[in-house]
Amino acid sequence: MPSVIEVTDLRKSYGGRAVVDGVSFAVEEGEIFGILGPNGAGKTTTVECVEGLRVPDAGRVRVAGLDPVADHDEVVRILGAQLQQSELQPKLTVREALELYASFYPRPADWRPLAERLGLTARLGTRFGKLSGGQQQRLFIALALVGGPRVVVLDELTTGLDPRARRDTWQLIEDVRASGVTVLLVTHFMEEAQRLCDRIAVIDKGRVAALDTPAGLIRRSAGATVISFTPSAPLDEHELAALPAIASVEHKDGRITLSGTDETVNAVITLLARHHITAHQLRVLDATLDDAFLDLTKEAAA
Amino acid sequence: MNTAVLRTEFRLFRREPAAVFWIFLFPTLLLVILGSIPSFREADKSLGGLRPVDAYVPITVLVALIMSGVQSLPQVLTGHRERGILRRMRLTPVRPSALLSAPMVVLGTVALGSALLALVVGRLAFDVRLPEQPAGYLLALLLTTGAALALGSVVSALSRTTKMASAIGSAVFFPMMFCAGVWLPVQEMPHTLARVVQLTPFGAAARALGEAASGDWPGWGHLGVLAGWTVLLTAGAARWFRWE
Numbered sequence: 171m172p173s174v175i176e177v178t179d180l181r182k183s184y185g186g187r188a189v190v191d192g193v194s195f196a197v198e199e200g201e202i203f204g205i206l207g208p209n210g211a212g213k214t215t216t217v218e219c220v221e222g223l224r225v226p227d228a229g230r231v232r233v234a235g236l237d238p239v240a241d242h243d244e245v246v247r248i249l250g251a252q253l254q255q256s257e258l259q260p261k262l263t264v265r266e267a268l269e270l271y272a273s274f275y276p277r278p279a280d281w282r283p284l285a286e287r288l289g290l291t292a293r294l295g296t297r298f299g300k301l302s303g304g305q306q307q308r309l310f311i312a313l314a315l316v317g318g319p320r321v322v323v324l325d326e327l328t329t330g331l332d333p334r335a336r337r338d339t340w341q342l343i344e345d346v347r348a349s350g351v352t353v354l355l356v357t358h359f360m361e362e363a364q365r366l367c368d369r370i371a372v373i374d375k376g377r378v379a380a381l382d383t384p385a386g387l388i389r390r391s392a393g394a395t396v397i398s399f400t401p402s403a404p405l406d407e408h409e410l411a412a413l414p415a416i417a418s419v420e421h422k423d424g425r426i427t428l429s430g431t432d433e434t435v436n437a438v439i440t441l442l443a444r445h446h447i448t449a450h451q452l453r454v455l456d457a458t459l460d461d462a463f464l465d466l467t468k469e470a471a472a
Numbered sequence: 473m474n475t476a477v478l479r480t481e482f483r484l485f486r487r488e489p490a491a492v493f494w495i496f497l498f499p500t501l502l503l504v505i506l507g508s509i510p511s512f513r514e515a516d517k518s519l520g521g522l523r524p525v526d527a528y529v530p531i532t533v534l535v536a537l538i539m540s541g542v543q544s545l546p547q548v549l550t551g552h553r554e555r556g557i558l559r560r561m562r563l564t565p566v567r568p569s570a571l572l573s574a575p576m577v578v579l580g581t582v583a584l585g586s587a588l589l590a591l592v593v594g595r596l597a598f599d600v601r602l603p604e605q606p607a608g609y610l611l612a613l614l615l616t617t618g619a620a621l622a623l624g625s626v627v628s629a630l631s632r633t634t635k636m637a638s639a640i641g642s643a644v645f646f647p648m649m650f651c652a653g654v655w656l657p658v659q660e661m662p663h664t665l666a667r668v669v670q671l672t673p674f675g676a677a678a679r680a681l682g683e684a685a686s687g688d689w690p691g692w693g694h695l696g697v698l699a700g701w702t703v704l705l706t707a708g709a710a711r712w713f714r715w716e
Contacts, residue, residue: 256557256560261484275565313560
């Protein structure tokens, strides 16, 4: 099956500095694909090339087999977008904005249920300039979806939303995907990526540092499992450092925090039993995407 | 031309009381104030027997065009760009040309409406005769509208921000008002000055409208100057305009 979005060896420089330096990925139909990376990693530039707002210096971008720059007219009919920084006319009301954008498309979605889902119904008569930041953000999400797109590109989806609105928006995106829409999501918000994305490309310094499912990324990182406990007697530092697959050892207020893998967990329990040491408040936690992300982007930096 | 975009622009225009006042009401108000001065209603030899109030009707019409083209249009276009509205709309199936032409159509139409208001009020309140060469008057008016909008487009193409647009707009505004004859009708200017002023878009427009008002076909020289400026300014705006 051909991918809906294909990016192959994309390159873009500004003033001699490579912002995107050979990025490749492919997004399957009906997938929620995340692009994760530190600030300035080239995430936004990458999606702007997908949207056709920027012309790549080199490489190939295809959306449903179309070139976003050369076939701009066809691509905009099937692509919905929410930009990172954008405004509307301050004196345009929410209803007018929704009606205007719906009128641009051949088969628009009904904007009323969309406004309802995004909690905008009570604000339909309010002018854009009088909306709060979160309300403006929700309106932009509605405008990205109002054309009934096949592919939707969301850049910093939930920035500026309160926790409740954020969760509602995530649910909305899951519903949108369930209706067959492909979602390309730019974020630096780990919880969002872990909850929503089927696959994630971690971009750092203009390159893809890793591309995997959220669980795969966590498994891959060096400290996938974190073990912490307060030992009843001191432990030999060398023995801790010699544990299999150990990634780090930390001491704080008599408490030891180890990161490693499942193998490390088994070995540390054996070690404690051998020395007849009790582990008080033993906690074994899976690392989060946060840890995996820091680990991946640190590696790329080295 | 996209009617939804056009309707939206018109709606937004109506929500700007300052723009409505300066483009639609102020020119006629100016005419009423000047026409209320008794000496403005007496025939003047230097105006070829016209009363100043007669001479001021075409000038008033030009004020409406300057207000809309040079003052309002750059604000609207630059504002749309500064806020990322043009960028966002480029991701919709709307033609980019529709985004730029909609404010021009709205402001041009309102300015022509304002011109009509000035003509009607001049006729009813001060007995100023309606243009005796209506076709020539209309032609000159449409060419001037084109030149005014093209000038406004150049201003917005050269301004990165709305602040710059208003600074450049004001710098262009006063010379244009002078050339239109707001302080001294072109017919009364010293010969050399008048010759130079007639080469500017609004100087040529003032002469063309004046001629058509008194029954002559507007001079092709003046119409040519207007057409030339329109082409030149449009080319400049197209060359320098940036979407973001």
